[in-house]
Amino acid sequence: MGSFGLVVASIVLLGVLCLMTFTVNETVLTSSYSLLRKYLSVGEAVGREEIRIEGVSKPDTMILYVNVTNSGRDEIEAEEIRYMDVMVKYESNGSVVSKWLTLDQDETSSEGWAVESVALGGGEELFNPIAPDLSRGCLDPGETMTLKLWVEDEITGSGQVLVVSPRGCKAYGVIG
């Protein structure tokens, strides 16, 4: 009976130690995995998003058209396009002007930008067409959207257009 008691006591002791080790390991592993997953998700999303400005045209001294291509691996949802930053820096009658433009799909304000059209290789976009009010659709990889930019003052000299994707990818274009 004495030996049996010792065996039981040893088993109890081992059981308690195993349980504690399991609890600690489980917590450490869960927390580490959660942190790693978050870290990777941030890095992956940023790494996969990429945009490029194909060209800037100036049909009028106060209007610009900018062709922005999704050159990344992920689509950019129409809802996220609302969070793109469109900025211009240009010469106007001898002074340099820098502006952050507001998205205005209705083109009612005195300055702003709007998504004019979306195309794939010169033709119509095939997948996830973007609604005119940007409520649905996607800018899929390879697709090019034409942005219309308009400003209050005349663009009399050279300048630069900066478009920033929702996750912070920058693309520059030159105003000739």
Added chain:
Amino acid sequence: MSTTVIAEGIVAISIIIASSMMAASLTSSFQLMNQKYVDVVSSYEERISVATEIIMVSGESGGNSVKVWIKNVGIKGIDEGLIGEPSLLFFGNGSGYGLIPYNSSTPPSWNYTIANDLDGDGNWDPFETLEVTITLDYNLEGGEEYKVTFYPYTGRNGDTEVLSL
């Protein structure tokens, strides 16, 4: 014989009691260690989740104000109360580079609006851009380079840009 059984029984009970006491003590220590670990992980999570990037700086030669646009490129929104005072903004050139106070009544000072706060909640959510206005107590000079650095409230993932005039 019965004396031996009683003695062994006492030893067994003593071992069980001792192991229980040790287990209780170790469990408490492990729980404390677990909590410390979870706190450290949470702190790191916050650091990697909050990230901002300066996307453009503008200012004119002879002027005393500078505009800075900063985008939230992290995965966590920044509450309204954590945007201004808890953030750090540095500006200047050469020896004049230094901390700019937030919302000070006299220059130098900086203030902000959220340029594209589409949900109107006042928080600086992911994808949103902060439009910062720095008012200086001197005029910017042409031909100079001014450095601007912004740190969100975590004090990590700061970003620096240069304004060339």
